[in-house]
Amino acid sequence: MGDGNQKTGTIPSRRDPAVAAALAWAVPGAGHFYAGKRGKAALFFALISGTFFFGLLISGFKCVSYTQQPYWFIGQVFAGIASLATAFIDPARDSLEISEELDVGTLFTTVAGLLNLLVVLNAIAEARKPAQPAEPAGTGAGRGQKSGKADGK
Numbered sequence: 001m002g003d004g005n006q007k008t009g010t011i012p013s014r015r016d017p018a019v020a021a022a023l024a025w026a027v028p029g030a031g032h033f034y035a036g037k038r039g040k041a042a043l044f045f046a047l048i049s050g051t052f053f054f055g056l057l058i059s060g061f062k063c064v065s066y067t068q069q070p071y072w073f074i075g076q077v078f079a080g081i082a083s084l085a086t087a088f089i090d091p092a093r094d095s096l097e098i099s100e101e102l103d104v105g106t107l108f109t110t111v112a113g114l115l116n117l118l119v120v121l122n123a124i125a126e127a128r129k130p131a132q133p134a135e136p137a138g139t140g141a142g143r144g145q146k147s148g149k150a151d152g153k
Contacts, residue, residue: 020127024120031123044119052079052112059105078113
């Protein structure tokens with residue numbers, strides 16, 4: 001109770017941008033979760049992971065290959081740990097011919113990786129934002145109070 005170090009009524013101060021970046025790269029949305037943006041975290045995780053895994057499904061889990069498609073892999077690697085894990089699923093896939101499904105799957109997984117790169121950069125920016133004091137209940141100048149004062153006769 002008498003602890004002077006305890007801050008009440010505030011959001012935790014700035015987060016470490018390097019940690020936010022590492023988390024955001026590893027798992028899409030994790031950097032935003034770390035920065036306190038839970039809604040953004042869930043949205044980014046669902047959209048980016050969904051796009052990446054949809055691309056994997058289209059290609060039969062054969063589209064992430066650093067030996068067969070090194071330029072595409074550069075974009076895919078930004079999708080995080082999932083891209084690195086799927087790069088080692090089936091070593092025999094390197095002898096496969098490129099098919100239409102593989103091309104579409106490669107495109108989806110690469111787009112997911114590049115989108116996650118943007119999310120990583122945004123997570124860094126979110127982590128650098130200063131803490132904002134939380135308004136105590138009933139003391140804020142919200143929309144309801146302004147309209148209530150104007151209408152209250």
